[in-house]
Amino acid sequence: MRFNRGYSYREELDRRALGHTVLSYLARRYRHSSPQEWEARLARGEVWLDGAVAGGGEPLRPGQTLVWHRPPWEEEPAPRHYGIVYQDEAILAVNKPSGLPTVPAGGFLHNTLLSLVRERFPGANPVHRLGRGTSGLVLFALEGAAASRLGRAWAGREVEKTYRALASGAAAQDRYAIDAPIGPVPHPRLGTVYAANPTGKPSHSVAWVLERRPEATVFAVRILTGRPHQIRIHLATLGHPLVGDPLYGAGGQPLPGLPGLPGDGGYWLHAERLVFPHPVSGEELVLEAPVPPELATGAVATPP
Numbered sequence: 001m002r003f004n005r006g007y008s009y010r011e012e013l014d015r016r017a018l019g020h021t022v023l024s025y026l027a028r029r030y031r032h033s034s035p036q037e038w039e040a041r042l043a044r045g046e047v048w049l050d051g052a053v054a055g056g057g058e059p060l061r062p063g064q065t066l067v068w069h070r071p072p073w074e075e076e077p078a079p080r081h082y083g084i085v086y087q088d089e090a091i092l093a094v095n096k097p098s099g100l101p102t103v104p105a106g107g108f109l110h111n112t113l114l115s116l117v118r119e120r121f122p123g124a125n126p127v128h129r130l131g132r133g134t135s136g137l138v139l140f141a142l143e144g145a146a147a148s149r150l151g152r153a154w155a156g157r158e159v160e161k162t163y164r165a166l167a168s169g170a171a172a173q174d175r176y177a178i179d180a181p182i183g184p185v186p187h188p189r190l191g192t193v194y195a196a197n198p199t200g201k202p203s204h205s206v207a208w209v210l211e212r213r214p215e216a217t218v219f220a221v222r223i224l225t226g227r228p229h230q231i232r233i234h235l236a237t238l239g240h241p242l243v244g245d246p247l248y249g250a251g252g253q254p255l256p257g258l259p260g261l262p263g264d265g266g267y268w269l270h271a272e273r274l275v276f277p278h279p280v281s282g283e284e285l286v287l288e289a290p291v292p293p294e295l296a297t298g299a300v301a302t303p304p
Contacts, residue, residue: 004110006072013064022049022066023056031191041068078111078132085137086287090146090280092117092124095289096138099265102129106263113138127154131229132263136163136271137289141279149279154226160275163221163231164210164295166268167240171217175208178234180252182227187254193262194228196237196252203227205234211297216243218297220272229262231269242267268294 017025023042027035041047042056048067049058060066083095094117101108103126109115117124117140124140127150141147153159183200187193194200204224211218217240221231232242237252245267246260260266274287 002110003072003074007070007104007109009068009070011066013060013066014062017060017062017064017066020060021056022047022054022058022060025060025066026068046070073107075108075111078108080111080116082113082116083289085289086285090142091150091278092121092140092142093274093287094138094140096130096135096271098133098135098268098292101132101263102126102138106132106261108132127151128226130271131269133265133267134163134269134271135289135292137274137287138271139274139276139287146279150276153276153279157224158276160273161223161226161271162273163223164270164272164291165219165221165231165235166243166295167217167219167235168243169215169217169240170212171209171219171238171240173209176206176238178205178207178237179203180234180237182230182233185253188258189261193247193254194233195248195254196233201225201227203230203234205230207235207238210299218295218299220299220302232267242269244268268292270295 023035023038026038039056042054045053046069047054048069050064079097079100081097085095086093096102096113101112103114104112114126121142124142125147127139127141130136130138139150141150180196180203181198181200182194182203183197184192185195185197202225205221207219207221209217210220219235223230232245232248233252235242236248236250239250241248241250246264247254247262249255270292272289272291276285278285
């Protein structure tokens with residue numbers, strides 16, 4: 001473990017701040033910390049409002065700037081390596097290991113894929129991200145025009161994304177079309193978390209069986225939308241949550257009792273294949289990341 005350099009979390013306040021003081025707003029909006037922890041940070045002078053140290057009792061209004069100057073902290077250990085799958089002057093594709101966050105979040109700042117990649121490619125910007133526990137392909141733009149074109153391709157669903165997952169139980173069918181909507185539901189530690197929700201956003205996946213094992217199935221999954229934790233949720237709605245998933249149970253809901261957090265690992269999910277138009281040449285580019293041994297099968301992840 002090693003200390004990072006600290007970080008300043010900045011927020012431009014909107015209407016959600018009306019009626020709150022600095023302390024009540026922080027305690028209500030950022031529930032990863034208790035009100036007592038926010039009081040201690042305020043007492044240490046870590047929270048600033050509009051460029052001045054905040055005491056905690058100041059009334060808030062939209063348009064103000066609230067900053068938490070978090071001092072250096074000791075991050076959890078994480079893998080500090082990645083493999084290069086493809087590189088040219090415009091883009092970079094890497095193979096991220098499970099356990100390494102893509103971007104800073106959840107207590108990680110230095111131990112992230114973005115930090116590691118920028119040590120060698122300072123101008124790299126991720127086009128998308130994978131969950132901490134998910135391994136596989138992450139695409140970076142190395143210059144501005146490529147970032148814009150890839151962003152449009154991603155938003156326009158011009159990118160074909162195929163994953164491989166180890167799910168619990170034996171699949172009764174060879175192929176599934178999954179359309180369960182995904183939206184926020186209650187979570188005892190976070191307030192809310194994304195899960196199967198009839199009032200959520202439309203979400204579409206196609207899953208097919210690559211291999212049946214005793215009490216488990218290896219699926220290939222192509223996602224047609226990009227909702228948070230979509231594959232974990234969608235396979236769980238089939239009654240096949242990922243083996244070892246600490247958050248989602250059958251039905252695509254958080255596990256009863258005290259479920260895990262979205263970034264907790266313990267499951268096997270791998271972003272195996274990306275197909276997209278190159279942002280400069282326009283030619284179709286097919287990229288594949290080697291599959292972890294736990295997900296290896298004799299089958300190729302192409303739809304039946």
